[in-house]
């Protein structure tokens with residue numbers, strides 16, 4: 357039968373690749389290795405689950421065994437890959453060595469942890485998988501006050517979800533507006549207005565310096581951005597029950613680095629998702645594809661379809677279509693294609709009946725990005741088409 361295709365990781369990237377590969381090749385054995393349970397679930401649901409009262413178990417779409425059986429694959433769950441040997445072409449687990457004909461790293465990313473002073477570091481949660489969600493869900497008490505660190509996509513989504521689910525929410529971010537890295541100021545301001553109306557408190561241009569225990573509660577010490585050495589009298593203090601950190605993700609690169617693969621911000625791959633080692637590939641949140649780390653679902657699905665073709669004998673470069681990012685905040689949903697880096701141009705906006713539509717055009721008048729908010733998100737398909745015609 358020969359060595360299998362080995363995929364490390366059973367997130368959306370690992371499972372999507374396995375399914376796409378099986379559509380094109382009914383025979384080659386597939387082995388998925390995962391340090392978690394290996395179940396298939398949609399990670400984006402994690403930041404929209406509390407309002408619907410969803411338990412961690414109810415978020416599983418397909419248990420690992422059933423997902424594996426559907427494509428005649430083998431899942432080695434709750435096993436960590438400790439080492440990759442690109443010369444012997446094996447992955448080394450704690451209880452066995454698995455040979456590969458091709459190896460795909462789909463190992464995801466780790467939440468960034470802020471270096472915080474104080475004695476309550478263990479009360480700072482982050483939610484990047486089902487197990488994390490389970491821990492956070494279990495720690496939330498009815499009507500608790502939650503302090504969210506980070507007002508990016510995941511922070512805003514959790515803020516909205518927690519507020520709808522009946523929790524009190526305060527959000528802290530260094531930036532002056534929410535979603536600063538994703539959307540133009542006008543859209544960030546509209547998000548702040550909508551979430552404030554939903555009951556979310558904002559502490560912007562501020563940084564968390566320390567978190568202290570205070571009986572059963574916590575005290576979060578805030579300082580103005582850039583003044584970490586401020587005197588205690590200049591700090592603001594928030595009394596809270598629990599802290600959720602959503603300050604960003606860092607691609608998991610340690611395994612690749614130790615195996616001699618080229619690593620930069622992510623595992624470096626070319627446009628066909630090849631690393632510098634023969635027959636070793638990477639995709640999803642861990643990968644840096646053509647210089648870009650795109651930690652979203654649409655890019656990884658595009659990559660999985662291209663890689664399945666490459667692995668079944670048709671070398672295929674990844675060509676990304678226009679891929680709007682959806683911010684799932686019911687108070688003010690957004691759909692955005694950010695202005696591309698390195699292209700000069702201007703934003704212009706239209707506002708109507710709870711909707712905001714922004715176009716980013718280059719100096720030749722070509723549409724290079726857009727943002728749609730509220731009711732205007734219904735224009736998503738039209739703008740994707742318009743962009744498809746210009747880029």
Ligand SMILES: Cc1cc2nc3c(=O)[nH]c(=O)nc-3n(C[C@H](O)[C@H](O)[C@H](O)COP(=O)(O)OP(=O)(O)OC[C@H]3O[C@@H](n4cnc5c(N)ncnc54)[C@H](O)[C@@H]3O)c2cc1C
Pocket residue numbers: 364365366367368369370389390391392399400401402403435436437438462463464465483484485510608611639640641642650651652653654656681682683684
């Ligand atoms: C709360 C939240 C909301 C989001 N919302 C959206 C959204 O609305 N739209 C959108 O496009 N994107 C969204 N994203 C991002 C999107 O979910 C991710 O880009 C995507 O799920 C990443 O999938 P992945 O398979 O690359 O990584 P992961 O899902 O992190 O999977 C990594 C896998 O690797 C395994 N692994 C790691 N190291 C090892 C090892 N050494 N040995 C064995 N196994 C290992 C892990 O166990 C896991 O199975 C959201 C993310 C979060 C956290």
